[in-house]
Amino acid sequence: MPVLHELLSAQAVRDEAGIASLCEGQTLTFGQAEVHANRIAAGLAARGIALGSRVGLHLSRSLHLMPALVGLLRAGGVCVPVDPEDPAERRTVILEFARTDLVLTERALLTAAYPPGTIVVAVEDLLAEKADFTPVAVGGDALAFVFYTSGSTGVPKGVMLTHQALVSGQYWLQDTFDLKPGERHLLRTTLSITNLVREVFWPLLHGGTAVVVPPGDHKDPDRLVEIINATGVCNLLVVPALIAGMLQNPAFAANTSLRYVFCSSDVMPGALAEEFFATGPGARLFNMYGLTEALYASNFECLPGVTYDGFVPIGHAAELTPLILDDMLRPVPDGETGELCLTGTGMASGYDRLPELTTAKFAYTPAGRVFRTGDLARRTADGGFELHGRMDDQVKVSGYRVELGEVEARLKTFPGITGAVVSGRRGAGGHQRLIAHLTCSGPAPTAADLRAHVARHLPAYMVPAAFTVVDAIPLTHNGKVDRRALAGQDGHLIHLAETHQEPRTDLERYLCGLWADVLDLARVGVHDDFLALGGDSIQGFLIAAKANAKGIGLSST
Template identity: 35%
Template sequence: MLGMFLNTIPIRVRVDRPSWSELIRGVYEAEVAAIPHRAFPLVDIHRLAGGGPVFDTLFDYRDFHVYRALPSADRLRVTGYRFFEQIDVPFAVNLIRGAGDTLTLQVRYDSDQFTAAEAARISDLHLRVLAAIAGDVRADPRPATGYLAPDVARIERWNATQAPPPAWTVPERLAAQAARTPDRDALVASTGRLTYAGLLARVHRLAHHLREAGVRPDGVVGICLPRGIDFVVALHAIQAAGAAYLPLDPDYPPERLALMAADAGATTVVTAAALAVRVPGTTAVHLDTEAEAIAARPDTAPELVIHPDSLAYVIYTSGSTGRPKGVGVSHRAIANRLAWMQDTYPIGPDDRVLHKTPASFDVSVWELCWPLLTGAAMVVADPGDQRSPDRLLRLAGEQRVTVVHFVPSMLDAVMEEPDLAARLASLRLMFCSGEALAPALAARVLDALPGLGLHNLYGPTEAAVDVTYHACLAGEAAVPIGRPVANTRIEVLDATGQRVPVGSPGELCIGGVQLARGYLGRAALTAERFVPDPHGPPGARLYRTGDLARWLPEGELDYLGRLDHQVKVRGFRIEPGEIEAALAADAAVHSAVVLAPAARDGSRSLVAYVVPEKGGTVDGPALAQRLRGQLPEHLVPAVYVPLEELPLTANGKLDRAALPAPDPRAGAAHVPASTDTERAVAEVWGAVLGAATVSVEDDFFALGGDSIRSLKVIARLRAAGLPAAISDLYRHPTVRGLAGALATSGGDPAQPARADARPGTYALVDGADLAIMTRLFGGNAA
């Protein structure tokens, strides 16, 4: 007889049982409960689950007991079994009961996903489990210690990162470097340049001025300035005065800045006279109007000792309760991070490091410190330039930049630009962090820039920027986040705090000297996230990241996602709960939930699902306007979906999977392109947004467009010969409008592209942002 005489269905089993017998009983009951559904076709289960596999491992116990019931008079005897099967599950374990009550363990695996050593290790774990059950069925199956001896030895070896800790702080190292290279360029910006001697003199004078203003060690001082030479001087002066700096982005709403300053205890803010009003309730030190008094201060270092455990900086991250949280990092922690970076990727006087990252993002910390401690020059991008690949590439080429950092989503937009190899001829080191680095993007970079060192870094704000590193290689099927940096330990733990086997997913936890002191003024939250380390030395702590990861066999880590709803959008760490709390506080909103669904290219944007108050409607632009008065721009959703009610599961919890996909075209007719320019624009939009069809009336931002995707659109339009500028897309967000604007300005696919004009001065809000606000809220963009 030939045929398929079995069906496979998934079952859900809880494994947190206190004894093997109870676990076995639980599995048995789950199987019995599934019997009424045993004939439901697996292909239909796949279809109902969205088309993807519903399980990727298979366990099959095979006992052909019917043969043992054959009458002995028939003289039939089963001597063995032979099986042939073809399955699409990457890992399957068969336990076969054979003649004479023998048991055979058979492991089948996809050799593209598992090595022979991994399969053998998993086979050994199965045998250990069977032995444990046979030894005492009443024993607790949950502790993994007995099964992990080989893995523990490997994990301890991978965590053997001990190195001599730095015996200096950033102010001390900067002064020592300035003494070695006083006449070399320290800072290069469009507004001028400073030598190391000139920088140190300005730092010390401002430090004395701050001390006279009452700044003391371990205090917190805000900086509300745009990126530039003044910001760099202020940062190092605050640290030289013994305090920690708190970046206060002038583009943030005043309400947000005031909350951060008050929460951090920053009573003093270094700023300019025109910006002081943005941080009410603080004492302002105006670099412009107090310039004469500052210049009269001594240019020698203030006489004080900075303790390594005192605060070096405070950076705020999104908070799930609706309140942002300030992470306080010590001098000891950031010194270790900078020392490791210099040991691993040495730079010196011949290097030029690009500083373009907003100071509210912790990557900026090494951009602002590392080059100045090594004799390299820091090339400071103008405010707003971080949003323009063309300007960044122009600056990197003109200033012969050798070291740069990109968030992967921005790097993807940069890769759309032409002539990369020529424009980045001097570049030798590129770092990526803030988001998962896709292997396809890494391959494009390595192919376009031969000889470049591309390095993937990982780390939360709570652990001095980065704690793991990986050198990217051509042809990698996946890009790991790498292995721990110096004086850092990584643990992958289960919900009980126990280690999981190598290759198994668990929560990534961080230990070592780079851990932050905690969250300022949030003792309970600090105790919840910074916990005692059960696997480290006495008194050690672990930071629970909430990230899901696994150890790879070679000792690197593979990032798998989040254990909660936190997301990364364009490199910013976002707690949807903070946005949901702001929406729920709006008088027009009854309830709301925020998601960040992934587009086809892996990028994410925020979508708000809003239930209005009874009898009301959802006005997305108006909601966005009100949110901008409370939240930074990266926390304002791009799309608002009205709902009559939020979907709930059977037990009354929010059913996120049942939330509808945003449909910006609901009720709108498709209008095809009618001119060559419209067709060219629609084709580029479709490619960038992953849309099969694009109507000439479609709005780029309503379709899911954002600042990063807009950069890719402009680059592709220019490559097609359409002289588009970024401001054109913001002012004319429909296909028809943009095509018309390009035609009016002489746009012709046969004409060469023109670059954006480089502004001579920068306002607090650049032209593109002003155009967005004008489009949403009216007014005159001029």
């Protein structure tokens, strides 16, 4: 089995003139991408990058992304992606903890904040050097990526993935869905999540084209529909909330190029699948389940004419083998609930410099080495799997994993906050938002100050939507936070708006009702702040689409 960067070399030999990637009307052929990747690899090698060197990748989505990533790996480097949209402090923490030897970026981002002493080089400058490259022997067991996710201790944790683990997943995708040379994938992922691997390397495996979504457009449903229709995309991977927004656009239903639409990274409401077949394009729809540590765990094909109560099932085994085990890691009888564990080639090696956590989450059983997901699940009568909640305090918000402890730790650094408990609250439409309960040593801070404090250090999806001050955090008999009691406890809700103002006109009543419907709230006032109510950019685009469909010219920005 080849390593990741060899996929481009093989494709460049098969179809040198084929289109590897496309962005805003500009193209890059497989042959050109191969030349660019070798130049980047040579430039990195000249700066000391060798087998096992950690290289931060801090790039916007563009035609540079594919050759930069391939060149980094070809030089023997281990890619540590950092998202340009994340706060500078989070980027610095990740790069420092990962002990990166160099950061590969672009000229527009050279002035961004990096750890002191970091070597920073722009991909454009490496491409201009045109140095010769001496190949580096990279084996399948070599580390390829370290993806940093939210950590329960307050610090992000790095998930280590080898070439073999990631290539195995790409072969499973291609064997299962059999895409043809020249067929087009949408590349819209942020750099810091594992979908980056799928959206760059699956097209290379079968000779497809990656249609790169420009920065800023990846959360705009209308813009995505426009790009998909204009470029003939056949393969689309998005979070459920984005599909909901795209279905509001009549042009999406008119699409004729899409073959596969994949929903992942969050639960899919059953009503969304039904709406897709009623008003969407004629593509097949799949619900995918996986984690950063175990990417392709299960998949489920939704079918037209079928009603799904609650949420769509996660389906049957994919590249990995799911097991339902008890607390002693023994199989539970079919139909009983246990912890969902995964085994197979496409699993992470462990957590970067966290041996105790690695030992706890990656266990050895008679079935082999397994990853303990922390998800409660049971096997269904048809041999599939369905989820029944979590064993810990981890939630998904807008498709991103959030360890509640990391948000709590940040809130406790605000002056006067003596205690913080953060919970996930999912609305009827499936969207989840964070709710913080706080104890204070003095007067309660404002919601605006709390939001600003968290946003300076954590990504936007980790900023709580609501803050409630309580007298004390209730505990169970063994000293743990009693979240059930806390949810029912009265407290002082900190509002961003000083007073609630009911809507006065028909337009205000419609817009407040629309906000309340999309955000799953009992009421919305005229002066309420969208972000403070738990809204995110995807929901903002959805609200704008619904309003525009009624003839109300509403911008999502």
